[in-house]
Amino acid sequence: MWTRQTHIKKGGQVELPPVKEQISKLISSALESLGGVFAEGRTQVERTRDTKNGHFATNVALTLAKAAGQPPRKLAEQIVAALPASELVSRVEVAGPGFINFFVAPGAWQALAGEILAAGEQYGRGNVGGGTKVLIEFVSANPTGPLHVGHGRGAAYGSTLASVMAASGFEVAREYYINDAGRQADIFGVSVWLRYLLLRGIEVRVPAKAYPGDYISGIAESLALEHDAAFERDAATVTRGLPGADDPEAELDAYIARARELLGDDYRRMLDFALTAQLGEIRGTLDDFGVRFDRWYSERELVTSNAIRHALDELKARGHTYERDGALWLRTEALGDEKDRVLIRENGQHTYFAADVAYHLDKLERGHALLIDVWGADHHGYIARVKASIQALTGRGDAFEVALVQFVTLSAGRMGKRSGNFVTLRELIQDAGPDATRFFYLTRSNDQHLEFDVELAKSRSNENPVFYIQYAHARCASVLRQLDEKGFVHDAANGAANIARLSEEQEQALLVTLSRFPEVVESAALSRAPHQLPHYLRDVANDFHSWYNAHQFIIDDAPLRDARLNLMLATRQVLRNGLALVGVSAPEAM
RNA sequence: GCCCCGGUAGCUCAGCUGGAUAGAGCGUCCCCCUCCUAAGGGGAAGGUCGCAGGUUCGACUCCUGCUCGGGGCACCA
Structure with missing residues (x-):
C-alpha cells in the first residue's frame, strides 16, 4: 500500500x-x-517536457558549476548520492549537461485520483494570494453605446483573471466604473434628445459629431414612448443662433448648452433615462456572457460623495498641484509621466483624469492592497499618469497594475466604436454562443492581437476547439449513464483499494496532467495570464480522449473497473473546475 | 520623434519568466467504429523562432541596434 x-x-x-x-x-x-x-x-524544480526525462528535473548542478569550479555532471552525481531515500521517487538520473531527472513512482500518481475526488470543487485552489485584497476593474465601457467585440475581450479576461486569483487565495472584488458625468455622456444625451425630437416630428438638424447608430433611435423611441411630449421644444427655439457645421465640436457643445438651457431640470431626467437604458443593455449583455460585478461604481458618486474634492485636497496638501493658464495641474512628470496633467479645466470642470484619480484613491482607502485595471491597449499612454497620481497621494504607486488587452479584429475586418456600424458583443454571443465566445477570447494571451474567427466560433463542428473539451466532459457523463443501464454500480472505495491497477501508460499520462492543475491555476493568477487555463484543459481532454479510445471503462473486472471510474471521475472534476474558472459550461451530453 | 504590444509550421496561436531533439489546433496525407457518442484516437509531412550583434555552460526566452505590423502620445474619455 502506498503511503507518504x-x-x-x-x-x-x-x-x-x-x-x-x-x-x-x-x-x-x-x-x-x-x-x-x-x-x-x-x-x-521544473516539470519536464518529455517523460523520458522523468517527471521533474532540477538544474541546480548547472547553476552551481561556476561557483564550485567543477563540471556540472560531477556535482549532479554528488547531489544524487546525497538525496534522502524516498518511496516517492522510483528512479533518479543525471542527464544531459547536468540535469537531475526524477521519475516519480506510479503509486504517487495513482494516489492523486483519490485526492482529487476528496477535494472535489476545492481541487486546484491554493493560497498564494494569502488573502490579499485585490480590486479588479474591467470593461468600464462608457454607457453611451453597446459593447463591441473589444469590450468582450476585456470582459472575458477580467472576469477570468478574477476567478483565477480568487481560486489562488486572493480576496477579489470586481468593479465596473460608469463614466456617466462627462462630456461624452452629454453628447450621448443630446444625440438621443435630437432623435427624439425628430421622432416627434420636430425638424432639427443632427450635428455630424453626434452619436450615430440605430441604438440611439431605439432609446429615443422608448423615451418618446414613456415620456410623450415631456422633452419637446419647438424647432426654432432649439436651433436659433447655433453655430454652423464648420466647427463640429463647437456645434456639439452649443447643442449641449442649448439642451440644458431649454430643458432645465428635465435635462437631467432625459439624460438619466438615456444612460439608464444604455447601461441596462450593457448589464444584460454582460450577464448573458456570464460576467458579474460586485459593484458598479458611478463617476457621479465621486462628485456627490465629495471624493473628487477629497482627492484634490490631498494632492494640494502634499504640494503636488499648481495653477497655470487658469487650470489646476498635477505634477505627474516628476513621478514618471511624460508631462504634467490637468485636473480642473479653465472652465472649472474637472477632467476625466481627476475623477479617475479620486476613484483610485477611494479604492485604496477601501482597503484594497492591489489594484488591477484591465484596459484596452489604446489606453496605454494613460498608465503613467494614474500611477503617478497614486504615488503622489499615497506613496503606493506599486499597488497599481494595468493589464493591457490588445485589439480584436474580426475575420471580416476591424471593429471600432462610433463608426456607426460595428459588430456588437451581443451579436457575437448570439451567433457563436457564450461558451465559444469566451473560449476564443481566453485562449490567446492578452498581449497578443486577437483575430477573432467568427465563422469558426459559430461552427458547431469538430473544428471548433471549445467542443473538444466539453466533449470530454460529456463523455464522462455518458459512461456513467451506460454503466447504470448495464446494471453496474460504481464502488469508489473498491476503486481506491485497487488504484494500483491503473498501470496503463495513458492512465499514467492522464494522472500526471491532472496533477498539474493547481500549478496552472496559480501560474495563471500570478502571471495574470488566464489563457494558460484553456490550453491546459485542452491537454486534459486530449489525455482523456486517448485513454478513452485505448481502454474500456465498463468491464467485468470489478476492481479495475472501479479504479478506472475513480480516475474518470477525477478527470471530470478537473474539467469541471477548470471550465468553471474560464466561465464555460460543462455539458452532460452533446 | 518618443512610448507600449506583436513578428514562432501554409493559417490561428502556445512555449511554464534562461534549459536537454521548438509544441498544439486547423488545413494536407495515411490508418482506426461487430467496442462506453468518430464533436474521438493513432501516425506522417511541414521551422534559418523577423534580421544582425551581445551577455553565458546554455538564448524562442535577457540586452542593444535595425526592420515590418498594430496601438498611443488633449484642459476627449
Missing part, C-alpha cells in the same frame, strides 16, 4: 503536499547535507 507523509488540516481533511513540493524538499535536504557551495544552490 501527510498532515491533517483543521477541518479534518487530509492534505497531501504536492509531489513537486516533495521533490523540492528532497533536493534541499541533499544540498544542506552536502554543505559548502552546495548550500548556496537555489532549488528549482
Whole structure:
C-alpha cells in the first residue's frame, strides 16, 4: 500500500503536499547535507517536457558549476548520492549537461485520483494570494453605446483573471466604473434628445459629431414612448443662433448648452433615462456572457460623495498641484509621466483624469492592497499618469497594475466604436454562443492581437476547439449513464483499494496532467495570464480522449473497473473546475 | 520623434519568466467504429523562432541596434 507523509488540516481533511513540493524538499535536504557551495544552490524544480526525462528535473548542478569550479555532471552525481531515500521517487538520473531527472513512482500518481475526488470543487485552489485584497476593474465601457467585440475581450479576461486569483487565495472584488458625468455622456444625451425630437416630428438638424447608430433611435423611441411630449421644444427655439457645421465640436457643445438651457431640470431626467437604458443593455449583455460585478461604481458618486474634492485636497496638501493658464495641474512628470496633467479645466470642470484619480484613491482607502485595471491597449499612454497620481497621494504607486488587452479584429475586418456600424458583443454571443465566445477570447494571451474567427466560433463542428473539451466532459457523463443501464454500480472505495491497477501508460499520462492543475491555476493568477487555463484543459481532454479510445471503462473486472471510474471521475472534476474558472459550461451530453 | 504590444509550421496561436531533439489546433496525407457518442484516437509531412550583434555552460526566452505590423502620445474619455 502506498503511503507518504501527510498532515491533517483543521477541518479534518487530509492534505497531501504536492509531489513537486516533495521533490523540492528532497533536493534541499541533499544540498544542506552536502554543505559548502552546495548550500548556496537555489532549488528549482521544473516539470519536464518529455517523460523520458522523468517527471521533474532540477538544474541546480548547472547553476552551481561556476561557483564550485567543477563540471556540472560531477556535482549532479554528488547531489544524487546525497538525496534522502524516498518511496516517492522510483528512479533518479543525471542527464544531459547536468540535469537531475526524477521519475516519480506510479503509486504517487495513482494516489492523486483519490485526492482529487476528496477535494472535489476545492481541487486546484491554493493560497498564494494569502488573502490579499485585490480590486479588479474591467470593461468600464462608457454607457453611451453597446459593447463591441473589444469590450468582450476585456470582459472575458477580467472576469477570468478574477476567478483565477480568487481560486489562488486572493480576496477579489470586481468593479465596473460608469463614466456617466462627462462630456461624452452629454453628447450621448443630446444625440438621443435630437432623435427624439425628430421622432416627434420636430425638424432639427443632427450635428455630424453626434452619436450615430440605430441604438440611439431605439432609446429615443422608448423615451418618446414613456415620456410623450415631456422633452419637446419647438424647432426654432432649439436651433436659433447655433453655430454652423464648420466647427463640429463647437456645434456639439452649443447643442449641449442649448439642451440644458431649454430643458432645465428635465435635462437631467432625459439624460438619466438615456444612460439608464444604455447601461441596462450593457448589464444584460454582460450577464448573458456570464460576467458579474460586485459593484458598479458611478463617476457621479465621486462628485456627490465629495471624493473628487477629497482627492484634490490631498494632492494640494502634499504640494503636488499648481495653477497655470487658469487650470489646476498635477505634477505627474516628476513621478514618471511624460508631462504634467490637468485636473480642473479653465472652465472649472474637472477632467476625466481627476475623477479617475479620486476613484483610485477611494479604492485604496477601501482597503484594497492591489489594484488591477484591465484596459484596452489604446489606453496605454494613460498608465503613467494614474500611477503617478497614486504615488503622489499615497506613496503606493506599486499597488497599481494595468493589464493591457490588445485589439480584436474580426475575420471580416476591424471593429471600432462610433463608426456607426460595428459588430456588437451581443451579436457575437448570439451567433457563436457564450461558451465559444469566451473560449476564443481566453485562449490567446492578452498581449497578443486577437483575430477573432467568427465563422469558426459559430461552427458547431469538430473544428471548433471549445467542443473538444466539453466533449470530454460529456463523455464522462455518458459512461456513467451506460454503466447504470448495464446494471453496474460504481464502488469508489473498491476503486481506491485497487488504484494500483491503473498501470496503463495513458492512465499514467492522464494522472500526471491532472496533477498539474493547481500549478496552472496559480501560474495563471500570478502571471495574470488566464489563457494558460484553456490550453491546459485542452491537454486534459486530449489525455482523456486517448485513454478513452485505448481502454474500456465498463468491464467485468470489478476492481479495475472501479479504479478506472475513480480516475474518470477525477478527470471530470478537473474539467469541471477548470471550465468553471474560464466561465464555460460543462455539458452532460452533446 | 518618443512610448507600449506583436513578428514562432501554409493559417490561428502556445512555449511554464534562461534549459536537454521548438509544441498544439486547423488545413494536407495515411490508418482506426461487430467496442462506453468518430464533436474521438493513432501516425506522417511541414521551422534559418523577423534580421544582425551581445551577455553565458546554455538564448524562442535577457540586452542593444535595425526592420515590418498594430496601438498611443488633449484642459476627449
